[in-house]
Amino acid sequence: MKARGIFLLCALALVSLTSCARNKGMVVLLPDPDGKVGRVVVSNKGGTQVLKNAGHMVEVPDADKAPLPPVAMDAGQIGRNFGEAMSLVPPPPIHFILYFKTDTTELTEESRKLLAQVLPTTVERRSTDVSVVGHTDTTGTREYNCNLGMERALLIKKILVSLGSDPAYIEVTSHGEGNPLVKTADEVPEPRNRRVEVVVR
Amino acid sequence: MKILSVMIGTLLLLAPLAAPAAEAPVGSVKAVKGTVSIIRVAAAVEAKSGTRVYRNDILRTGADGSMSMVFRDDTLLSLGPGSELTVNEFVFSPADGKLSMVTRLLKGSAVYLSGIIARLSPESVRFETPVANIGIRGTMFAVRVDPE
Numbered sequence: 001m002k003a004r005g006i007f008l009l010c011a012l013a014l015v016s017l018t019s020c021a022r023n024k025g026m027v028v029l030l031p032d033p034d035g036k037v038g039r040v041v042v043s044n045k046g047g048t049q050v051l052k053n054a055g056h057m058v059e060v061p062d063a064d065k066a067p068l069p070p071v072a073m074d075a076g077q078i079g080r081n082f083g084e085a086m087s088l089v090p091p092p093p094i095h096f097i098l099y100f101k102t103d104t105t106e107l108t109e110e111s112r113k114l115l116a117q118v119l120p121t122t123v124e125r126r127s128t129d130v131s132v133v134g135h136t137d138t139t140g141t142r143e144y145n146c147n148l149g150m151e152r153a154l155l156i157k158k159i160l161v162s163l164g165s166d167p168a169y170i171e172v173t174s175h176g177e178g179n180p181l182v183k184t185a186d187e188v189p190e191p192r193n194r195r196v197e198v199v200v201r
Numbered sequence: 202m203k204i205l206s207v208m209i210g211t212l213l214l215l216a217p218l219a220a221p222a223a224e225a226p227v228g229s230v231k232a233v234k235g236t237v238s239i240i241r242v243a244a245a246v247e248a249k250s251g252t253r254v255y256r257n258d259i260l261r262t263g264a265d266g267s268m269s270m271v272f273r274d275d276t277l278l279s280l281g282p283g284s285e286l287t288v289n290e291f292v293f294s295p296a297d298g299k300l301s302m303v304t305r306l307l308k309g310s311a312v313y314l315s316g317i318i319a320r321l322s323p324e325s326v327r328f329e330t331p332v333a334n335i336g337i338r339g340t341m342f343a344v345r346v347d348p349e
Contacts, residue, residue: 022349023330024349025347027342027345028342028343030312043333043334051342062349063332063333078343081343081345082310083281085311085343093271126250128251178295179317201231
């Protein structure tokens, strides 16, 4: 009973400690690897700030206080605050985009050559995480397209394994018509969207 | 009969533990340096390149640690020393139009490059911290949370 009382006291002390802990924060907008600069919105109970320029920083003094207006941060300051995390940013996953001959389960000549590069790339990246993702255009129902994408993806996995890839590393999935390469309206035939993507991470 | 009920009992006991494995991973570890751990259902999992990361995992780096991971939707994330991050929500299911991603940095530093979910549905992606939330409009940013 006594032990339980002490435990409760400790638990209470811990709760009050964490709820009293105050934090401050900062957010820095960086250019994408391809040079493009997007936008982030920093907001809390106190207010909102928008970051639009690469290298600009918003400081947040407290959870209850509004984020401060953006200010420029030099490379040295960014390095001191984020050097370790920045040095480990992984290379973007490689997407191999494969096409079939119209109305067949036979790959085009180019795609067959491309498929042969998957294993060497996996080895070179020392990747143990590969996805094979089936995609379709928007003709037909969502459900039909989901199944069709899965069928195509399973076929590609089979070929990859026959070429020497480790099946344990490969995950197969279908995005159906929901992740097109070229955006179209519904019920639009688009050969560029009927594809399988092999993603090597 | 007794054996059967013991078996069912065992299965029931195991069911909650098996849950995270039944769910698809949200991504995988790409690199680690120094002390890094993944806490899954209150147990530590070894973090090394290729380790699958699941929803609700806690990624934790020590004072000498840093790590990076790649999400299923190509989002790239790396953590500096003394960091703690959870993936609270990750739904990447374009086939039925279901997309969402909520990541929370509790402390330390992170660099984040948004992926396909942010491209298909920017309003479905949120990065949370104890001091502010970050809405992402397709981009790369660095964020840091320190005790005052």
